[in-house]
Amino acid sequence: MTTAVADSHEAHEDHGPAKGLTRWLFTTNHKDIGTMYLIFSLVMFFVGGAMALIIRSELATPGLQFVHPEFFNQMTTVHALVMVFGAVMPAFVGLANWMIPMMIGAPDMALPRMNNWSFWILPVAFGMLISTLFMPGGAPASGWTMYPPLVLQTGDAFPFLIFSVHLMGLSSIMGAINIIVTILNMRAPDMWLLKMPMFVWTWLITAYLLIAVMPVLAGAVTMLLTDQFFGTSFFLAAGGGDPVMFQHIFWFFGHPEVYIMILPAFGVVSEIIPTFSRKPLFGHDSMVYAASCIAFLSFIVWAHHMFTVGMPLSGQLFFMFATMLIAVPTGVKIFNWVATMWRGAMTFETPMLFSLAFVFLFTIGGFSGLMLAVAPADIQYHDTYFVVAHFHYVLVPGSIFALMAGAYYWLPKWTGHMYNETAGKWHFWLSTIFVNLTFFPMHFLGLAGMPRRIPDYSTQFTDFNTMASVGAIGFGVSQLIFVYVLLTAKKGAHATDRVWEAPRGLEWTVPSPAPYHTFDTPPKLRVAQESFE
C-alpha cells in the first residue's frame, strides 16, 4: 500500500507538460493558464487598440472621413468592453496565476480545474462579442455602460452582448474564488497575513471586490434582457420602471470595477519599486490598510458618476464627500512609494521605468479624479473629454503601465533569459511620450466643452484632437516593440534564480525558468529571507 502511494508520487514528480494542443486545452497548471491569460489579454489589447485607432483616425480632423456615426459608436462601445474585460482584467488574472502560487510558496492554484474553465470561457465570450460586428444592426453602440433605453435599440447583437457579459462575469467570479481560496489556504507555513507580499494582498482585496460586484452586473444586464424580450419594465418609464435605476445598479458594479483594475497595479509597482530602490517597501502595513480602505470606499461612491441625473441635494453632497475621501488612502499609497525611493539606491531597468511613470502619471489621473469629485465642477466636466482624459490616465499609464512593468519584471523568471533591455527602454520612452501626447490634450478639449462619444466636432476643437490622434498612432506602433521583446525573449543571456540584484520574494528562490512544478513541499519564508541577506 505504502509503496503504491510512493510510486504514484514519484510518477507525479516526473511528468512535465503534455504535448501538443491538449496541453493547453486541458491544462490545470497555474503557469500554463497564466501564460494563456497573458497571451489572450495581449491579443485583446491589440484588438481594442485597433478600434481605438479607428476612433482616433476619424477624430483627427473635423468632418467624417472614414466611418459612419453608427459604426463610430460601435467602436467606442466595443473598444471599452474589450479593453476592460478582455485586456486589463485577464492580464492581471494572468499575473495572479503565474505569480501568486510562487509568491506564497504554493504548488499550484487551489482549484486547478476551475482555473482551466475560467480561462477557456473567455475566448468564447469575446468571440461572441466580436462576432456582433458582423450582425445585422452591427455591434452594440450604446457605450460600454449600456444605459437603457438606448441599449434596448441594439439590433441582433443585443442578446449576444448580454450573454457575453454574463460569461465574462462568470470567468471573473471563478478566477476570484480561486485566488481567495489559494491565498487563504496555501501560504507557506510561516507567512502570516501581514507578511504577504503587496501583490498578493492587493489581489486578495481585488478578488473580494470581484465576488461582490460581478453578480450585480449580471443582475443588471439580466434585467435589460427581460425588459427587451420578456415584457418586464425594470427600466422602462412607460411601464412604470426607472431608467436611472439601471445607472445606480451599473455603477454599484462599475465603481468597484475601476479599483479591480487598479489595485493589482498598485501591488505590482509595490513589488518593483523596493527591488530597484534596494530598500524595503515603506509602510507595508499601512499600504494594506490603505488598499482595504479604498476597497471599502469604492462601494459608497458609485453615484459620483451620476451627478447630472437629478439626484436629491443630500445624495449629491454625500457622494461628493465620500468620493473626496478616497484621495486620503490613495495619497498614502503614493507617499509610501515616494518614501520607498527616498534614500534608496535606485537603478532604472525597464520595469522600474514603467513603475516610476506609473507613479507620476497615475498621480495626474488622481488629481483629475479629485477635481471630478467636486460635484459642481463635475457638472461641467461630466461626459466631456476631461473625463476621457481622466480615466485613460488611470487606465493606460496606470493599469497598462503596471502590467508592462510586471511583465518585464517577471519575464526572466518565466523564460529563464534576460529580455532585450535596449528594446525595453525604447518601448518605455516611446510609450510614455505618446501616451501623454494622446491623453493630455483631452483635458483641454473637455474643459472647452467637447462632449465624449461624438464622431465629429466643431472646428475649434481641431488642434488638440489632431495632437491626440498623432499620439494614439504613435502609442499603438510603440507597442509592437513589446511584441518584439516577447518574440526575442529567449535569445538573451541566461537569468540567474534571483534575476535582479535585490528582490526579496519567494518567487526568486526557484530556478529561472521556473520549473513546471514549484514548491511541492512548502518553503520556509524566514529561511528564504535569510538567504537574501
Next chain:
Amino acid sequence: MIRKSLLSVLGLTGASAAHADWALNMPKGITELSAETYDLHMMVFWWCVAIGIVVFGVMIFSLFKHRKSVGAEPASFSHSTTAEVLWTAIPCVILLIMAVPAAETMIRLEDSRDPDVSIVVTGYQWKWHYKYQDEGVEFYSSLALPSVEARPKQSGVDPFSVENYLLEVDRPLVVPRGKKVRLLMTSNDVNHAWYVPELAIKKDAIPGIINEAWFRAEETGTFRGQCAELCGKDHGYMPIVVEVVEADAYQAWVDTRKAGDAQVAQMEK
C-alpha cells in the same frame, strides 16, 4: 494670463499668437453660478498643482540623488509613524477646505425656486423641443442646414467653411437677461443631456423623469452647447444655442413667435 500660459506649458503647446483661440480652460461663463463653478475648479486645480510640486519635487530630487550610479547607499528604514500620520491628516484638512465651498455652491445650484421664466426642454433623437410654459410658445430646435449639408461622409464641404460647424441650430432658445430661467428637462425616447458650458448647466433629460436646472444670465449674447449623453447615431448632431437678449427684446420675440404660431394655425385651418 499667467494661469493660461502655465496651463499651456503643462500641455507642451505654447500659447503662441497663432493659436490664441485654443481654449485651454473652462469658460467663466455668464452666470453667478458658472463663475462660482469656475472658481471652485481653479481652486482645486491650484491645490493639485501645489500637491504635485511637493510630491513630484521630492520624487525627482530622490531620482537624481538616491541613485546607485552616484554612489548612493540604500537606507533600511521601512516606516515612520510621524510621517504617516502627517500625510494622512494634512490631506484631510485640504479636503475639508475644498468641500465647504463646493457644498455651498451645490446648495445654490439646486435652488430653482421662484423662476421668472419656465421652459420645458424635451430631448428627441436627435433634436430638442422647447416649450415656454407661461408664454405659450413652443418649437423644435435642430441642427442648422449648412452643417446638415456638410456633415455626411464625403459631402465635399469643408467643415472649416461652415460657420459654427455642428454648433448652429435653426431656431435657438431665446431667454431674457437678468431673469431667473428654470429649465424642466425630460425626454421623449432615450437619455439625453442638455449642456451649455457658459451657463454651467449640464442636466440629463430622461424619459419619465422631470429634472430641474436654472440660470440667471448676466450678459447678452449667443452661447452654444451640445447633447452630452450618448443618445444614438446622431448624438453628435443635436447642438444647443441659447440667445440671451434684453427683457424688451425678449418680449418682442415672444410676441412675434405667438403671432407667427397664430398665422400657421390659421393657415392649417
